[in-house]
Amino acid sequence: MTAPAVELRGVSVHFGRTVALRELDLVVGRGEALALLGPSGSGKSTALKAVAGFVRPHSGRVLLSGVDVTDAPPHRRGLGVVVQNYALFPHMRVADNVAFGLRARRMPRREVEQRVTEVLAMVGMADYRRRYPRELSGGQQQRVAIARALAIRPPVLLLDEPLSALDAALREEMLAELLRLRRELPDTAMVYVTHDQGEALALADRVAVMRDARLVEVGPTAQLYHRPRAEFTASFLGAANLLPVELVAAAPEGSDGSDGTVRADGLATVRLAGAELRAEPTGPLPAGTPVALGVRPHRVEVRADAGLPARLLGVQWRGTGFRLELELDDGSRLRADVSTVDGLPAVGERVGVSIPDGCPLVPAGAGA
Numbered sequence: 001m002t003a004p005a006v007e008l009r010g011v012s013v014h015f016g017r018t019v020a021l022r023e024l025d026l027v028v029g030r031g032e033a034l035a036l037l038g039p040s041g042s043g044k045s046t047a048l049k050a051v052a053g054f055v056r057p058h059s060g061r062v063l064l065s066g067v068d069v070t071d072a073p074p075h076r077r078g079l080g081v082v083v084q085n086y087a088l089f090p091h092m093r094v095a096d097n098v099a100f101g102l103r104a105r106r107m108p109r110r111e112v113e114q115r116v117t118e119v120l121a122m123v124g125m126a127d128y129r130r131r132y133p134r135e136l137s138g139g140q141q142q143r144v145a146i147a148r149a150l151a152i153r154p155p156v157l158l159l160d161e162p163l164s165a166l167d168a169a170l171r172e173e174m175l176a177e178l179l180r181l182r183r184e185l186p187d188t189a190m191v192y193v194t195h196d197q198g199e200a201l202a203l204a205d206r207v208a209v210m211r212d213a214r215l216v217e218v219g220p221t222a223q224l225y226h227r228p229r230a231e232f233t234a235s236f237l238g239a240a241n242l243l244p245v246e247l248v249a250a251a252p253e254g255s256d257g258s259d260g261t262v263r264a265d266g267l268a269t270v271r272l273a274g275a276e277l278r279a280e281p282t283g284p285l286p287a288g289t290p291v292a293l294g295v296r297p298h299r300v301e302v303r304a305d306a307g308l309p310a311r312l313l314g315v316q317w318r319g320t321g322f323r324l325e326l327e328l329d330d331g332s333r334l335r336a337d338v339s340t341v342d343g344l345p346a347v348g349e350r351v352g353v354s355i356p357d358g359c360p361l362v363p364a365g366a367g368a
């Protein structure tokens with residue numbers, strides 16, 4: 001079996017008294033794209049720097065293709081690195097920026113030429129090789145930075161918020177470019193640091209959610225989106241409403257459902273504001289722990305006449321639709337995204353809310 005592209009084993013990083021990363025275990029397969037997703041200060045960049053060799057772990061090991069590189073300097077790790085502010089050499093032309101790592105490796109001149117041409121074409125910058133970085137737009141500089149990182153044909157490309165300095169339209173364009181690059185380079189693993197869930201969902205095969213220097217949850221992107229195990233994941237990835245519910249009938253561990261507590265489809269029954277709903281436990285729900293139902297705003301239906309009784313607290317127009325703020329009769333607040341407010345009463349009036357069966361059920365406070 002081939003070794004994974006990247007392996008972090010119990011990696012902790014301290015900066016003075018600050019613990020920036022706490023015993024992180026993470027594996028990235030060959031050719032796999034993993035997004036490190038989390039709020040500011042959660043330790044994402046520190047994890048990436050530990051892989052790159054820019055910070056020294058306090059404890060734990062870093063392996064690349066099965067080789068322990070914990071003590072190796074960055075330039076001996078053979079990785080491609082792209083950071084948020086491009087960091088091109090300002091006094092060098094585009095072609096020389098891209099050739100830098102190849103020359104440092106003493107690659108013959110002709111091959112350097114070929115490789116520079118190849119990677120600049122790959123990022124759509126073939127016509128800009130004689131420009132200086134200051135003569136390029138932000139998006140173009142970032143393309144050159146990616147070309148420079150790819151020039152050495154690294155087995156792993158590390159990207160730290162590569163789109164965060166770009167405006168919204170350019171971000172979209174670059175995201176599409178990165179997706180195309182992924183298809184062109186199926187053997188290159190990517191570790192992608194972002195706080196933007198949209199980027200993580202679009203690019204990653206798997207997502208690792210981080211919070212307060214810890215890994216909260218890691219799994220295939222769609223699984224984390226649809227079946228988060230932690231409350232924090234549900235709220236961060238897809239901005240779910242987290243509604244405290246009462247568990248009426250759950251799956252006892254090892255139950256096949258024959259005792260009548262769970263139906264054959266594995267859904268549990270919960271009570272929300274006096275009504276019963278069916279929900280999907282995404283992991284064990286230890287007896288007696290409070291549980292929360294993760295309901296994404298676009299799955300909430302609001303009508304004038306039917307459903308759970310609620311009050312409409314506010315309406316925001318968002319161009320593509322409306323975001324409603326609601327309060328159920330038990331006091332829980334929730335957001336709903338709807339395409340029209342036709343037929344709904346005014347703010348302050350009573351409405352009916354319906355929540356579909358099958359929403360994920362998580363232990364309240366998990367991942368906190």
Ligand SMILES: Nc1ncnc2c1ncn2[C@@H]1O[C@H](COP(=O)(O)OP(=O)(O)OP(=O)(O)O)[C@@H](O)[C@H]1O
Nearest residue numbers: 015018019020039040041042043044045046047195
């Ligand atoms: N060189 C440093 N010296 C001291 N503290 C640091 C250093 N680098 C990071 N930290 C601290 O370590 C913690 C994790 O930082 P890190 O940059 O990994 O977070 P992040 O999740 O990447 O955040 P952001 O999205 O804001 O970049 C933070 O509390 C940060 O202040």
